[in-house]
Amino acid sequence: MDDKFNVTYITFNGYVEVQNYRYLYFFIMITVYFLIIFYNSTIVYLIWKHKNLHEPMYIFIAALLINSVILSSAVYPKYLIDFLSDRQIISYSACLFQFFTFYAIGSSEFLLLSVMAYDRYVSICNPLQYPSIMRKNTVCIFLLLAWLVPACHIAIPAILSAKSKLCSFTLKAIFCNNTIYRLQCVSSRVITIYGVVTLVDLAVLPLLFIIFTYAKILFITYRSCKEVKKKAAETCLPHLLVLISYSCLCAYDISIARVESNFPKTARFIMMLQTVFYNPLLNPLIYGLKMKEISKHLKKLFLPAKTPLFMNTDH
Template sequence: MDNESIIRVFTLSGLNETMNHRITLFSLTLLCYCVILFVNVSLIMTIILDENLHEPMYILLCSFCINGLYGTAGFYPKFLLDLLSSSHVISYTGCLFQAFVMYSFACSDLSILAVMAYDRYLAICRPLQYHSVMTKKRLSHLVCFSWLTPFCIFSINVLLTSRLKLCSSKIQRLFCVNWMIVKLACSDTNTISNSIFAYVTIGFYVSHGLFIIWSYMYLIKTCVRSKEDRAKFMQTCMPHLISLLISFLITVVIDLMYMRFGSKDLPQSLQNFIAIEFLLVPPVMNPLIYGFKLTKIRNRIVGLVYVSRK
């Protein structure tokens, strides 16, 4: 029998212990989502409307913010509805789709950060060759790579998960995650292909992380020699490093490690916070960091505010 005929909906139990405060949670969540929409859309529109910002670094930043909107759209609307509802369920298809969005969003972020590191390496270490190497065509290929590769990888991942026979419909999370669905499989032997593919995927994106680390170590080594290069590094590379720390070393890595190896004895509220960190902190902080740190964007925003006051 097809597993879809056995389990048609999943129950999300992450909110069970916090429903006494759901009005407060709804208000704070709605405010947070509005802030995410405002800061990301503002930065995207600033870059699109100002031709002086149509450079590789800013186009990559624009794609970074678009990806942030994509990922948060997969979580916040459904979560807000759950806060207003007495039952927290999601359809089988909807759960697989949400899991796909969550994973592809996180991995696209890492891919974009890797492309940004490559762009900064060219700009600082090979400035004379920068414009001949980072052409519009190559930039478009890199942006497509950073988006389409996670989409293809996690399409296969979700397809493998959809073939599993599941023996439970209860997910101990606020939202659907592929690994949590796999853990509901009736037999461990059925999840071998999922596990193998998961570790291959992890290895692929670990290589992204290693490339970023190598790039910035090389950049730091290069920039130490010149005061001008040090200033350029602090101006354009520090936001990338901060984004990397916020997006992955603090949020995604903690969540992945907890999901696979963490204790179930932690309070549900703490488990929830660990789960939604990467949907809460990076989408708010990244546009603010870039907006204040990158001179061209900061000057453009200040100019718009000054004109609007007049």
């Protein structure tokens, strides 16, 4: 629908009982959003502050957590506005921007997890060559590619969608994801084919690389000493937990957007919330609890050493 300024607005139709529970939803979501910002920012700050965390593995973790903050900031403020509004609407241009941010950052996570898997492989399987392979310049290049490649990929369907004619103005969603393609009058074959290529490039191939890399690590550590096995478990387990949870949520997002189904509205609402709820909130908890060095600094930050009640003043 257009107003006098000829701006196209899209209505979100994925919300459940907003009128009756708007303040409850608002309180829950603003609490979650503040926790996401606080948890992720705290660990990024610790990695930035402490020199013993200025290693490739921790730098990649910081990048992953920065992604969580950006992704949440692209979605949660709009949620908060919608919960307090009588109508849940968004301009089509803002919708495309949200779509671009969500998938560019989301795809970046797969590439960062791939780089982290490679980093662990070099560290565990080729420890003597690690300093020469994972140099500062190499880490910077990996980070640049992990952010730039997905942005370039996702920009193309976003631009093509902006030029497409719309015949529907209602999204069965609570934010702008792949369901925006259903708004178009004619399904674009170019966008469909390009979407498959993008899915393979940014999700399938990185996932296969991660599986192959960790399989190699598992095979090598199986024949190694107990100390190597312990190191592998401590550093690889958090990455695997994040990968598994994120892959499941991405699989849901792709399937629910592409496959027509009579999914109950409440179930759809809950699942869509989970796609932007679990990882941004659980990632810092996983890394904070499972990564020994990060956990150590967190304890020092929030549980400072107690000062003795009586100090010896004798000299």
